[in-house]
Amino acid sequence: MKKYLIILATLFTILSCNDDFLERPPLDTLTNENFWQSEAHLVSAANALYTAMNGKDLLNMFESMGETAPWAITTAYRTIGGGNYATDISQINNIWVRAYHNIGRCNYFLNNYKRAVTVSENIRERYAAEAYFFRAYDYWILTTLFGDVPYITKELNVYSPEVYRGRDPRETVINNIAADLENTYQNLPAFIAPASAQFGRISQAAALTLLSRIYLYNEQWDKAASAAKRAMGLGYELYSTGNPANDYRNLFTFTGRASRTSANKETILAYVYNFDLGEDARTSHNLSRELWVPNDYSRFAPTNKMIEKWLTADGQIWNPATVNTYEEVFENRDPRMKQSLLAPNTPWEGRKDGNPNNTNAAVFTYPKFSNDKDGCMTYSGYYLYKYVEPTKVGQVSQDDNDIIFFRYAEVLLNYVEARERAGGVTQATLDSTINLLRDRVGMVHLTLSNIPAGSDLRKEIRRERTVELFFEGHRYLDLIRWREAEVLGEDLLGVNRRWLDPSKLTAGILNTLKWKTVGGEQYLIIESGRTFNPAKHYLLSLPLNQMQRNPNLRPNNPGWD
Template identity: 45%
Template structure:
């Protein structure tokens, strides 16, 4: 296994450096080269495996810091992007640019050479299809970030590497074409065993649905989403308990390797004791400020169990902190920690009686004394927190879910809505399946109208609460042209609801008592819907030009 991993790293370097230069007349005998490598199935598999390193892992969740669902306690570059307070010299811009194009280049090298291998043609095309899905994923991020980007379909020599940008529509066309072709050659079955985590037909179609939705190609999004649904292999995850079904998906119970998750379509699986991360600890770190702080905006977005938003429901009445979690969409308490729930934040500094369990959350903690998890908004996440690993550094083997069947269902509903085709039947076969999983009241179009609720707003709300902390919120805000949401102060709980308001005395509050955790955000619609071209790329190739307003 270790030799195979090392070989994959060497192969990655080869794929990055390979080009069409013919300054050597003979193939080198002591290193990988195009002349000797692309010969058999094992080599194609190794080349494909190397490409998977380009698929985002935990940084998919990190991108949530650009939206309005969560707040990092210290300044991060993703957070700066979301706040609008950054320039084109921000290093993350260049990192994202070079990372995505590294994957594109590796994919291009494969697609230029794979036909040389002498193997079963169907197997050859299936491997190429996996590569096309990964290339499409890379280009999807590039167009999301920058709009117009260079469209590169072959490996380039050093003299060719700097090329002008192509219109976004051309790049999106390639993405959708890549995914359409890939779907024709990939297996419909969910990958298991040695193929765990590999791209499948469902992955190609689900990504096609997402890209089409992001780019307003509603008919394509609808068809691709329905094609996934019609495969008949995917289903929403359940652990048998509506009060935990959603939460369990994002813990070890939902790991793909346990073979009971038919929901996750694209993921970065993590094998226990092999490739690990630190997400669970960051969510409920027991001796520091937690890295992921749910915002008032996210908390307020959850409906009441009667299907009404908090501003309309007679069930919403808050006198104390615990009341915030009462009678809410069950996904709220499976995403945001409620008093009485198990957690890994441990001892919160209060005296503990004989009847108290330090592993059960009771009250938010605002001052840091290294004796419990500290929050800056008054809220904690529980989603994605595998409690068994919170107390350990870098020992989390939780899978990172990049695209789920739940998103496909939401895409279908939204695409139908935007074409004026949405029916109650559509709602029942999509959104109401998500609600059934947790025991939430069904969405009913007639009831929405009777209660003066906008259907588009409610479908968007459904997407927000279902996909919270999965890296999608920022992109949704941008495509919905709701950038003004990113300019608002980030707020938390109301200190007057706390049993001990003095515990939050050191925090800034608004006139109503809500914590103001972050201020000074801005959003300029003339420029912030796109990122600026990174300064280092412009210095190398000024003809890239700059996005408007930058």
């Protein structure tokens, strides 16, 4: 039986198929002089660091805060993205506390791992590099969301002065975590094979992908390009079996999940789940069912904003005015659209759809707008297809599909974006990055001589990122760093009413819904009353209770006091 790294969100206890882990007591009982004596101790301590990867919660948080596929009904994270929250909202505090809890674990490891003197230096430094990776990951999130934050590298107790430390400049934090990664990434294995016992651990490619993100988010273009370029030469490649109609989607199903599929050399780092373990050790999530809930509403709601992002099949900007039916929305578009959203006449497991004339519940034909608990209802008129593993829709919380954190496609997109911002994009750059992504799905190339009318190269690079990395937790953070987040203050809108055929819907259902007129067209309202103040919302408020405990964190970010 293959061994998979299984990561449980329990304090200092990580279990895997390896029975050795089941025999070890929790790490917090092993901090005496007898610990840090063996490689097994190092591995146990390093495994505990992987709880920094919050699995499917990555999507719950950052997709809900974005505007392309948020949670379908109001949640705290959607409220944060919509700008209507106060400084005492618990989710802001949770982000802060979770990050510093993880950082504390990393500091504990880094301050103690050299005590394992009987372990070879190479092995010690490999696991230390994992600790530096996770500490950098959490500081990257903190600085992106909050700006200046306390930079702590020591173990703390209630008597430590650093408990009441003020905020360090974002630049200082970034410089330090970037230096940590630069100095330690080569201590990691360059490539970790998919479907291997080691898959799920940190590789050089993972560290360099994170490093390219850090540089990109902080406008260090040449360094971002360098980090991405180094990651491009470590053995990873786009997942493709020569099936352009399905390869992109299959990357996010059991067909292509890297923890079990040796052909997937695209996934660099994923949160690995395994429901096949014993009852006390299995791990799973509920994403596939949440996207096609057979007796309730689909939990995530793709919006009209995203519908308009996909280009036409010939690479031009899509014009909604040319469409007259719901079916036509999906036709002659970038092939990734049909592999990301559920198109009419596609097999599904959501049971009864919205078309009373559809006699085959195994095939989706039309959106369902009434939540009568008999079939999957949508609040936007659209359903996700990406990340749906159909075999898991009928089971509650038994989905053990991988949740991807880093993949090779992002490396390519980081590289081309950095090169464009540095002023160094050539056609060869596009052909070795964006056009490789398009080749996988059979999409026409982007060329410098044929930028879509009404656009420019930078816009198209950003569009490509939005389309390729759709529903992977990037959108909110990208909008923030691009300084384009004012769109978060706009109403969340769904399908155009003109495209819907009343004869394919329950009689009168459209009249029960709320619509907004935009440019003479009526769009389904998902949420209104959102706001985004550029002087305030590009950074989150510091958590109120953290400022109360530590007044040295003040002043709060601009606009929040």
